[in-house]
Amino acid sequence: MPELPEVETVLRSLKPKLLGKKIVEITVNLPKLIKIPPGDETTLRKNITGSKFVDVKRRGKYLLFYLDNGWVLVIHLRMTGRLLYLKNNQPVEKHTHLIFDLNDEYQLRFHDVRQFGLIYLVPQDSLDLISGLKNLGPEPLSSDFTLGYLQNTLEGKRKKAKTFLLDQREIAGIGNIYADEILFRAGIHPEKPVGELSTGEIEAFWQAIKEKLSQGIKYRGTSIKDYVDGDGRSGSFQEHLKVYGKAGEYCPNCGCAIEKIIVAGRSTCFCPHCQRK
DNA sequence: AGTCAAACCTGGGCGC
DNA sequence: TGCGCCCAGGTTTGAC
Numbered sequence: 001m002p003e004l005p006e007v008e009t010v011l012r013s014l015k016p017k018l019l020g021k022k023i024v025e026i027t028v029n030l031p032k033l034i035k036i037p038p039g040d041e042t043t044l045r046k047n048i049t050g051s052k053f054v055d056v057k058r059r060g061k062y063l064l065f066y067l068d069n070g071w072v073l074v075i076h077l078r079m080t081g082r083l084l085y086l087k088n089n090q091p092v093e094k095h096t097h098l099i100f101d102l103n104d105e106y107q108l109r110f111h112d113v114r115q116f117g118l119i120y121l122v123p124q125d126s127l128d129l130i131s132g133l134k135n136l137g138p139e140p141l142s143s144d145f146t147l148g149y150l151q152n153t154l155e156g157k158r159k160k161a162k163t164f165l166l167d168q169r170e171i172a173g174i175g176n177i178y179a180d181e182i183l184f185r186a187g188i189h190p191e192k193p194v195g196e197l198s199t200g201e202i203e204a205f206w207q208a209i210k211e212k213l214s215q216g217i218k219y220r221g222t223s224i225k226d227y228v229d230g231d232g233r234s235g236s237f238q239e240h241l242k243v244y245g246k247a248g249e250y251c252p253n254c255g256c257a258i259e260k261i262i263v264a265g266r267s268t269c270f271c272p273h274c275q276r277k
Numbered sequence: 278a279g280t281c282a283a284a285c286c287t288g289g290g291c292g293c
Numbered sequence: 294t295g296c297g298c299c300c301a302g303g304t305t306t307g308a309c
Binding site: 002003006061076077078079080114116118131132166168175176177178221222223224225226227244266267 | 300304
C-alpha cells in the first residue's frame with residue numbers, strides 16, 4: 001500500500017511522538033518478519049531494549065528509526081503494513097505482529113494483514129546490509145532529482161515508462177497509484193519506452209513526478225483500503241485521483257473511457273486519448 | 278537489458 | 294450461505 005507520500009505521512013505523525021522516548025519492552029508475535037538478524041527476536045530484544053529514539057527518517061518507502069546506542073531499526077510496510085502509536089491499554093488488534101512498549105504508557109505497534117512487511121536491525125554505519133535500501137535511486141522531492149539527472153537516466157533505455165517509475169533503483173518511493181497518476185498528468189503512455197520521450201515530455205514527466213508526490217503528501221496519503229498514518233488517520237488523496245482504479249470511467253480531460261492494461265505485472269489505468277505512445 | 282511468472286500472505290468482492 | 298476464483302498501495306528471484 002504505502003508509497004512515498006504515505007510513508008512520509010507516517011513519519012511525520014510518529015516522529016514528534018517517538019523522539020526521546022525509550023523502548024522498555026518488546027513483544028514479537030511473528031518472528032519471521034525480522035529479516036536481519038533473520039527471525040531472531042532475542043537479538044532484536046537484547047540490542048534495543050532500553051534504547052531511545054534519537055531520529056526518524058524516511059528513504060524511499062523505508063522508515064529508519066535511529067537509536068541512541070548506534071543501532072537503526074529499519075521498517076518497510078510493503079502492502080498492508082501499519083505503524084501505530086497507541087496507548088498501551090488499547091485493545092491489541094488481530095495481525096499485530098510486533099509491539100514496542102515505550103516509557104510514556106504508549107506503544108508503537110506494527111500491524112500487517114498480509115505479513116509482507118520487513119524489519120531489520122543494523123548498525124548505523126551498516127545500512128548497506130539492506131540491499132533494497134543500498135540500491136535505492138534518488139529521492140524525487142530532493143534537490144538531487146534534477147531535470148538533468150532524469151534526462152541522463154532515461155537516455156538510451158527501452159524500459160517502459162511505467163516500469164521505469166516502479167523501479168526503486170531509478171527513483172525511490174513511487175508505487176502503482178502514483179505511477180498511474182504521474183503518467184496521466186504528464187500525458188505519457190505507460191508503455192512508451194523512456195528513451196523515446198521528447199524533451200518536452202521529459203520535462204512534463206519530471207514536473208508530474210514532483211507535483212503528484214507533493215500532492216499526495218499534502219493530502220496525507222491515499223487511503224483506499226488499509227492505509228492509515230501513525231495515529232490511525234486516513235489520508236484523502238483518493239478523492240483527487242484521476243485515473244488509478246478508474247477503468248471504465250471517463251477521463252476528466254477528454255471524456256474518453258479510461259482503459260486498464262497490465263504493465264510490469266501491475267494493473268495500469270490510463271486515458272488512451274490523452275496518453276499516446 | 279528487459280520482461281515475465283511465481284513466491285511471500287490474508288481478506289474482500291464477485292459469480293454461481 | 295458457501296465455494297472458488299480473482300484482485301490488492303511491494304519486492305525479489307530465477308528463467309527466457
